[in-house]
Amino acid sequence: MKKEKYFRNLAALLFLIWIATFNFISFSYSKTYKIATTTSIYDSGFLNFVTPIFEKENNIKFDFISVGSGQAVKIFRNGDVDGIIIHEKSFLDELKKEKLINGYTAFVLNYFILVGPKDKKDLFKKVKSVQEAFALIRKNNFKFVSRADNSATYIRELEIWKLANVQQNFGGYIKSGQGMGMSLNLANEKGAFILTDEATFYRMKDTLDNLDVVYQNPKDQVLTNIYYFAYSPKKAQLYKFATYLKSKEFKDLVTSFNIKFFKKEIYRVVK
Amino acid sequence: MLANVVISTLVVCIPSTFLAVLIGVPAGYFLKIKRFKYRKMVIRIVYTLSGLPPVLAGLLVYILLSRKGPLGFLNILFTRWAMVIAQVILIVPIVTLYTVSGLKNLDRVIENLDYLNVKGRKKYIAIMKEYSKEIMYAIVLGLSRSISEVGGVLIVGGNIEGSTRILTTAIIFEITKGEFSNALLLGSILLTISFIFNTILQILQGDIID
Numbered sequence: 001m002k003k004e005k006y007f008r009n010l011a012a013l014l015f016l017i018w019i020a021t022f023n024f025i026s027f028s029y030s031k032t033y034k035i036a037t038t039t040s041i042y043d044s045g046f047l048n049f050v051t052p053i054f055e056k057e058n059n060i061k062f063d064f065i066s067v068g069s070g071q072a073v074k075i076f077r078n079g080d081v082d083g084i085i086i087h088e089k090s091f092l093d094e095l096k097k098e099k100l101i102n103g104y105t106a107f108v109l110n111y112f113i114l115v116g117p118k119d120k121k122d123l124f125k126k127v128k129s130v131q132e133a134f135a136l137i138r139k140n141n142f143k144f145v146s147r148a149d150n151s152a153t154y155i156r157e158l159e160i161w162k163l164a165n166v167q168q169n170f171g172g173y174i175k176s177g178q179g180m181g182m183s184l185n186l187a188n189e190k191g192a193f194i195l196t197d198e199a200t201f202y203r204m205k206d207t208l209d210n211l212d213v214v215y216q217n218p219k220d221q222v223l224t225n226i227y228y229f230a231y232s233p234k235k236a237q238l239y240k241f242a243t244y245l246k247s248k249e250f251k252d253l254v255t256s257f258n259i260k261f262f263k264k265e266i267y268r269v270v271k
Numbered sequence: 272m273l274a275n276v277v278i279s280t281l282v283v284c285i286p287s288t289f290l291a292v293l294i295g296v297p298a299g300y301f302l303k304i305k306r307f308k309y310r311k312m313v314i315r316i317v318y319t320l321s322g323l324p325p326v327l328a329g330l331l332v333y334i335l336l337s338r339k340g341p342l343g344f345l346n347i348l349f350t351r352w353a354m355v356i357a358q359v360i361l362i363v364p365i366v367t368l369y370t371v372s373g374l375k376n377l378d379r380v381i382e383n384l385d386y387l388n389v390k391g392r393k394k395y396i397a398i399m400k401e402y403s404k405e406i407m408y409a410i411v412l413g414l415s416r417s418i419s420e421v422g423g424v425l426i427v428g429g430n431i432e433g434s435t436r437i438l439t440t441a442i443i444f445e446i447t448k449g450e451f452s453n454a455l456l457l458g459s460i461l462l463t464i465s466f467i468f469n470t471i472l473q474i475l476q477g478d479i480i481d
Binding site: 075178182 | 349
């Protein structure tokens with residue numbers, strides 16, 4: 001029967017296409033490394049902007065898996081990825097103690113900022129510190145979105161609540177349990193305050209029409225957000241990437257990334 | 272970039288449906304004609320599994336394939352293979368269940384074939400021809416499930432650009448970035464692919480619905 005033949009040919013063709021496409025990406029590079037990364041630095045497009053040159057020069061391919069810092073550390077510990085990029089130093093110190101990494105490279109930083117509804121911005125004009133701003137939110141029982149997800153941003157948020165000497169179980173406290181982007185969307189819809197990193201906020205600013213920066217301070221240690229790279233000692237080749245992150249080439253890329261997407265300095269190279 | 276996502280989607284969904292049909296149709300046939308002790312129980316389990324939450328399937332496959340898991344030596348977590356495995360687990364019960372309920376009057380068909388003395392391979396081919404519409408519909412069901420699935424493949428695939436990022440996970444990714452128009456665009460592509468699949472299958476088989 002004609003119909004059967006067509007069907008058989010089609011199935012064979014689809015199968016061939018499948019086999020061909022399944023492997024072509026991994027064939028084109030000599031070595032693939034899996035890197036678990038925190039959502040913020042990946043979702044901003046930063047990693048995909050700064051790595052292709054390195055990949056091409058060294059014939060290496062990176063597969064980035066974008067998850068929260070907590071999960072990134074877990075899957076690194078399991079050995080399911082070869083390296084991590086996170087912004088929570090305490091996690092790295094633990095890994096170092098357990099000899100799962102030899103060290104880590106601080107390569108780029110931006111700052112945490114407090115954003116909130118535009119109409120409440122004036123209330124924060126006289127605020128002197130971020131903990132004071134948090135206390136003010138608590139005092140007025142304003143809505144506040146917390147990621148509550150074991151991410152570095154969440155850990156920092158808890159630190160600030162502690163500094164402000166405030167219990168977070170107030171009426172306006174909303175636990176989103178989601179990544180930075182989704183939580184920002186939520187805060188925008190609910191007219192709530194939220195602690196966020198500059199890069200994610202400015203990348204999304206066009207869709208966040210209800211939100212504005214209410215407090216920022218680059219001099220405050222607790223608001224400094226440093227990104228680190230670390231890799232498994234079993235994948236010693238990755239030292240090349242750590243070196244690259246300290247190079248002039250990388251520095252220039254950071255500058256052009258800032259110009260292209262923010263028109264101001266958001267990511268700063270760590271010296 | 273977009274082409275890559277579309278290719279990845281096809282490369283994951285078509286083979287997983289293919290494998291699921293390869294397993295599910297014979298399993299359904301077996302459940303339909305063989306009488307054994309815990310048959311009803313097995314069918315009930317298949318019923319339950321046909322509603323298996325994708326995130327649970329994703330979690331199980333993740334644990335299985337993680338380097339510390341029993342199949343960790345395969346080293347295929349965060350690859351398309353892992354996604355195919357998760358999807359096969361999700362689709363097989365659906366295909367099986369549909370086959371069991373789709374093989375109506377199977378006893379009589381087999382009786383007739385026995386009467387005509389059709390045996391062995393020819394017998395199974397004749398049965399497949401008789402129920403080709405049902406099998407085709409099982410394929411359609413499997414494809415629709417696999418192409419719309421997101422929770423499971425996100426967990427085991429890791430949404431890696433250029434390899435495990437498929438249309439559904441890309442939509443989630445665009446939403447997390449607040450790029451709703453991109454997400455909508457990807458969604459319409461997904462729907463278009465689904466439409467093309469269904470059209471091809473209908474042309475191959477004639478109308479599924481009488």
